[in-house]
Amino acid sequence: MTKYSAFSLVRHALSGNRNWTRAWRDPESKPAYDVVIVGGGGHGLATAYYLAKEHGITNVAVVEKGWLGGGNTGRNTTIVRSNYMMPGNTMFYERSMQLWEDLSQDLNYNVMISQRGQYNLCHSPGQMDAARRRGNVMRANGIDAELFDRAEVKRRLPYLDYSDKARFPIHGAIYQSRAGTARHDAVAWGFARGADRRGVDILQQREVTGYLWDGGRIAGVQTSQGEIRAKKVALCVAGHSGHLAQMAGLRLPIETHCLQAFVTEPYKPLVDTVISFGAAHFYLSQSDKGGLVLGGDLDMYNSYAQKGGLPIVEHTLASAKALMPCMSRLKLLRHWAGVMDMSMDGSPFITKTPVEGLYLNGGWNYGGFKATPASGWCFAYTIARDAPHKDNAEFTLERFNRGYQIDEKGVGPQPNAH
Amino acid sequence: MIRIDCPVCGLRDETEFTYGADASVTRPAMEDTGMQHWVDYVFNRDNPRGWHREYWHHVQGCRQWLVLERNTLTHQIGTCHLARDADLAVKEAAK
Amino acid sequence: MKRLPSGGRIDRSAPLNIRFDGRTLPAFRGDTLSSAMLAGGVSLVGRSFKYHRPRGIYSAGVEEPGAMVHLRDGPRHEPNVRATVAEAFDGLVATSQNAWPSLSFDIGAVNNWLGPFFSAGFYYKTFIGPFRRSTWFWMMCETFIRKAAGMGRASYMEDPDQYEKRNAFCDVLVIGGGVAGLSAALAAGRAGAQVLLVEQDFELGGAVLSDPVGSAGDDWVARARAELQALDTVRILTRTTAFGAYDGDTYGLVERVSDHVKVPVAHQLRQRYWLVRAKRAVMATGAIERPLVFGGNDTPGVMLAESVRSYLNRFAVLAGQTIVVATNNNSAYAAAADLAGAGADVTLADMRTTPPVEARTLAETAGVRLLPGHGVIEARGGKRVTGARLVPVDGTGRAQGATQTVKADMIAVSGGWTPVVHLWSQRYGKPVFHGEGACFIPDGQDSHPLQGAGTAMAAASLSEVIAQGFDRGAEAAQAAGAPGDAGKAPDGFACRPFWQNGLHPAWAVLTAQGKTLGKAFVDFQHDVKISDIDQAHLEGYVSVEHLKRYTTLGMATDQGKLSNVNALSRMAELRGKAIPDVGTTTFRPPFTPISIGSLVGHEHGRHFRPTRLSPIHQWHVEHGARMTEAGAWMRPWYYPQYAEDLCTAYIREAAHVRAHVGMVDVSTLGKIAVQGPDAAEFLNRIYVNGWKTLAVGRLRYGVMLREDGFVLDDGATARLGAQDYFMSTTTANAAKVLAFAEHLLQTAWKDLRVHVTTVTDQWAAIAVAGPKARALLAKVSGADLGPGALPNNHLTHAMIGGVQVRIHRMSYSGELAYEIYVPAGYGRHVWQALHDAGGAFDLRPYGTEAMGALRIEKGHVAGPELDGRTTLKDLGLEGFASSKKPFVGSVLQQRPVLEDPQRPTLVGLEIEGDTGAKPGALLYAAKADAKGHGDGWVSSTTYSPALGRYIAMGLLKNGRTRKGDVVRVEDFVGGQSLTARVVSHHFFDPEGERKNG
């Protein structure tokens, strides 16, 4: 296992880059593990990594039906931030932010954390008030936040539309300077490499088709390549949570929806931060390769199809031009979609389930990527200790029975509205 | 672009409609005071991979609520009825 | 490189003035920018993405990876334009991109020498930095990387051009105007189908355009075009790209209406976006020639063979004098022969040891030097090819024997053909492998409404192309229900006997040891070398998806149009599998990059979203109101007198209402007619309070919950008749409430005989409030509005200014107040009538800000309190809830957390000091330190003219028990720390004497 550094790079260069070794092994499955994690995306791999690193549990397998990182980890718009207002969310996402800030060194893998800041634009006095409340909650919890008026936003982002033609004038913005972007694929690969070097088996091209039972208790998984026994089975399958839960007889407060992402052709640096439009569901940043990465609203109807429709393409590009008129002549290079596990209050689950031996990590809506490290960290804690950490204490399934809805937007039990 | 054959207005683009929700869950009777019934109705979903019964509202047309069968893997469209006739239609299909 | 004195499909009578990097190029109408560049001897056009290597023109089409330029200047400046598809026009100005200080001397080229360190995934392995919990080191490196990356320079200027969306419906959409597409369109058109034929080029003909002028193909195309143009059911769109195939058999097209002129004529579009619903579609999108992989295969002067032929025959440009043609299949023989025929010295290296006889004969008769069993292992030269290193190769492309270097100023390569299957794949997923052509094609399931035809299906002969096109067209027409019969397919025409066949599946030419001589590129634009694929494999990035992401192969602006199969074949070799077992990546829209403006159409600027206006809107504007957005509505915010600012104005307006009388436009309130014998029962179910007893002529305040038991909305509902109710909702929730009501009535409550209909547009609404309100209204209406005649929460009908209106006596401001409902068309008239008569009563209009101040003084909840997370109890509204009946949300509102006595509840706050607090400030106990989420927050604030102090409403834990407490009001982001006394939120006239007076 090579330690990555500028020196190792030079050394390999001099030997014609022919001596690199695998970033992670391609092992045979053992018959049994302490923990089998279903889903080799960022969350599953992070869970495996922290199980090994923080809890010394290394007899772990990550079972992935395709190739690791091939799901939403490789399809999102790479934004990381910790600007959540509701108790139950705020400190969880801040833990994630703090793990991000140390992740490249921790993994010895450059996941390219770029803390270029994020603006949430406000387009009415009411939105400014809501932003102020959010900002105050962040500051009171030790998270950086600033509230800017129109003039300050204009000074910082002069290329937005401040003309009287703008349908929704910019009144101001709430800004988090520690927010930014990370290289999504690198996150999966870095965690995979980190977990692998601590002994975790990553089993790709292996689909979970059912569970092994020991009475009423889950005792492992049935896969396309045979059985794997496990003391604990942990689901990290995002949009496919409902499907895998159903195999265990659970109905979840989750609907699977399609979220699209867009990238333009590469251009020289144009936008050096992350901007969220307040008048429509739209946000943008520019990748290091130069492509403007755009995110929009859900396609609104339940879908597992991993392909989006034209209405949201039109809607997203219209938002882009409304926010930044110069984007009109730039060109859309590619648009794609991921399947989102939208929960009934827009907040996730990191919890034991009513089924003994089965643990659930899901309901990420479209906040999954930024949560990756804390999600893995808290899920590992919950699996190892059979009890939640305080940062994920509220991410339970039964919160709806109690009425503890963690609803950042206040839209109620309508998954496609979060 | 999903296209929905509204029984009143004809075949129209999804943009004329708003998506309702899962139409397979039944709203408990007003008199029903069973907490779990309401929790299941409001929060819990089968969320199937494949055929899905769902509500759509033709807001830019006849303003009728429809019950549509749609495949969540392929976006293929199945039957479509006015919500007010939907149970009837299902019963007939069962015959 | 030179323009031939005759030939080509250019209009020599129409010379054009075009410039690249300040240099004038000889061009004619019918040229592309790239053909003009070649005619003008331009070989170095751009620099590559990573190594900044010199790049020239590689192709003649949309697949172009190298010849990317800035087109136009000023606000119409456009980066990353492929010179090969940019039509030449008079006054065209283009400049090179991604090079500094100049194209020929580019500092970035140093990367080329550092190449080995920039191996696959290098940035994941370094720039990590030595410091824990810190990202500054990477971010410092990042700024340099970002500057070096990117391609063209974009402008911050606003796009002056217009765009438009057009919806279209047809029986058969034919994509591609080549031989296959024309055949399909003929078949469908003759059958009487509504046909839409789209071609991305500005001329129909496809591959035929690369044949010498006057070939039999020209005539065939001309006849087909003529016949189609004569059919009124056929519409032909050239300069139109089908960029995507979507659900519901819809297709996205972009028509470049004015990109071939310097500036669109006044009011004319730049581009038009077509959204086509097609019952059936034929994908006749042709094929793209495949490169060969060898050292320096990106050097300017290395080009695709058929492209070189296209420049020769279509544009009359001979792109080289001494040309080495390298191939592994038959199609390049046509290019070699034509080039030799045009006077070039041509050597043909065929990796196959025994080319077919007719191929040999063609080459030899044309005077081509033929080297069977040979490949090019390296291109010599820097900014331009100076020679080619040839070597005998075995079946796998490995060198066996000595290399010989021949002089050459051009290397024309053909690695076979890759069918253009993007649209099919976008719709139906992964295509299937076609062994003979070593390529991927649609699976040919008849059930698909989208079918491929011609070389897009790897057809291997002209007759096959015509037959496939015609048959698919005829089938499509029939399936779409076309009445007629397609008749018989058109005859073929004489053309080169070798379409795209005879392929030998080897693309990389390597040394005996399997190495490349120099950098051998697979993805030209992203500088992905064969060695990068090898390294990614070593490191375990073995799947196509991993390789793509790790090396960025296929992620450039050409989206892998050239690199796909060459990369897959190398991976297959490394993994010891066959190409189909390695798999291919999914194609995503758009097929080629499309401008963002085209899909936006007219929905930008003020028209980004529709705007909703009150019937009285114009009056407000004419009388100097400052307007503000309220959802889709525009509402008067305040009416400044002289240079008043918001604060002065709203305080004056609010005070005026309490002292005299004011009026405010409340037409934006949601208004819903609830009609039918079961209307009262419906209201009983949807509101928390009871409605069975409401008499005709009365109105009542009501609250509704969401299904989950949180408060949804509130408002007054009046009973106009036995079964006629008039419901009002908040401006924000009007649409939500109507849709919810319709849903309940059409699904769960079908038993109720009730109709709900929006009447928001039918009625203008004016609230008149203040001590003098009654006197004013009595005067203008002449009606008896005395307390006896019209008590609070009653309504009556009256005439104002000759208009019949409805007067609801109800108060939001807490003053003696009335809401006047006026048929919309008379809204302004009645408003004016009140205004005219109001002088005597000192009537003044007031805006939403003053309205807010008045309602806060009264402790009425509004948007900030109805934030979707509050319960009846939180807002002190539980008193309205009836215990005698179930209502929407009545069960789930009893969940423990919603009943928790600790929950923040609505309180009033008297802010100490003379600054006032801001909504969104947090509340903390006086002695607690200001950490965490606090005890609550401030929801609404105002200066209260009535109380002469700053007040606020907020939600505070245990609020009910904390009256009299002093709490901290912390606005961290506003840098303001205050204290406030907790009081009842009914600040002003809690007994309601004024409104009941």
Added chain:
Amino acid sequence: MAEALSPLHHTITPGRYGVAGDVGITLGTRQIAGLWQIAGWQGFDRAAAPVLAAMGLHDGGSYRRAEQAGAVTAWRIAPDKILIEGAPDLSAHSSDDLVTLDLGHARTAITLGGAAARDLLMQLCAVDCSAAAFAPGAFIQTGIHHVGVLIHCTGPDSFDILVPGTWAETIWEALHHNALPHGYEVSADNNSRISRTNPT
């Protein structure tokens, strides 16, 4: 006597706009007189029959075709709802089986004509408005610029667009913007002040 004001009263500026050459489009407004909705439940048609008959209507037409009798036009906008223009005050007809609703001020009629009228419609709504698919006498309920409207084909190339009054200006502007490439004329404003007898 008071005069009702069209929401477009200040917006309409007669004149010639857009590209030079032939006029492809004419735009204007038309007064709406007496617009009522009748609605019912099971047995709606039976309940509606006498009301329709009183106006010389037969059955209120179908979901796609309007029914006209003299100055009266009926659009069946839903299974149990019919919208009627040119109706007298129908409030007296309310019963347990039928409810009536005055919408006379809720809609504005925009008139559209000209050789390019169908093209303009296809720019703005996602419905096939070709002559073959949308013939005189037919009507559709669809969206223009995200707002629900009713479009009635009144002749080979002429249409009435019934739009909600509070959205009228934004839709009018969308029509203008999209008509520019066709070249269009706004007919003299003779209807923006809709003279109507004062409803009583």
